[in-house]
Amino acid sequence: MSKPPMEGYSLSAMIGAIVGSIGGLFAIGGVRAILAHNLTLVFRFPILGFLCFLICGLAGWFLGGFLGPRCGQRFGSYQAELLGGAAGGLAPVLLIAIWAWYTSPH
Numbered sequence: 001m002s003k004p005p006m007e008g009y010s011l012s013a014m015i016g017a018i019v020g021s022i023g024g025l026f027a028i029g030g031v032r033a034i035l036a037h038n039l040t041l042v043f044r045f046p047i048l049g050f051l052c053f054l055i056c057g058l059a060g061w062f063l064g065g066f067l068g069p070r071c072g073q074r075f076g077s078y079q080a081e082l083l084g085g086a087a088g089g090l091a092p093v094l095l096i097a098i099w100a101w102y103t104s105p106h
Contacts (some may be wrong), residue, residue: 012072012085016064017057018090025049027093031100051083052096060089 029042029049043049064085072081 012068013061013065015085016089017061019086020060021057023052023093024052027096028100056092059092063088
């Protein structure tokens, strides 16, 4: 990995932010739609979905920038760094989806 460290941090952080924000947009509505077997519930909470978009995007940015370079150093691969950034973005999405499943009526 001969790239300067800031470039690697930026790309893995950006991938984490992209994965986190897109996943956060559908984290709450998607869980409720799956549990209720009703696809229209995905768009029932637009403000809450937008807040999750922002929260998961920011958390994915920080976690992706933190986990990505460490995975790249550990495995010695640039692809591992990118996958670490994606995993960092997926972590807040999964936490919000689990929270949405726990608080939804079963």
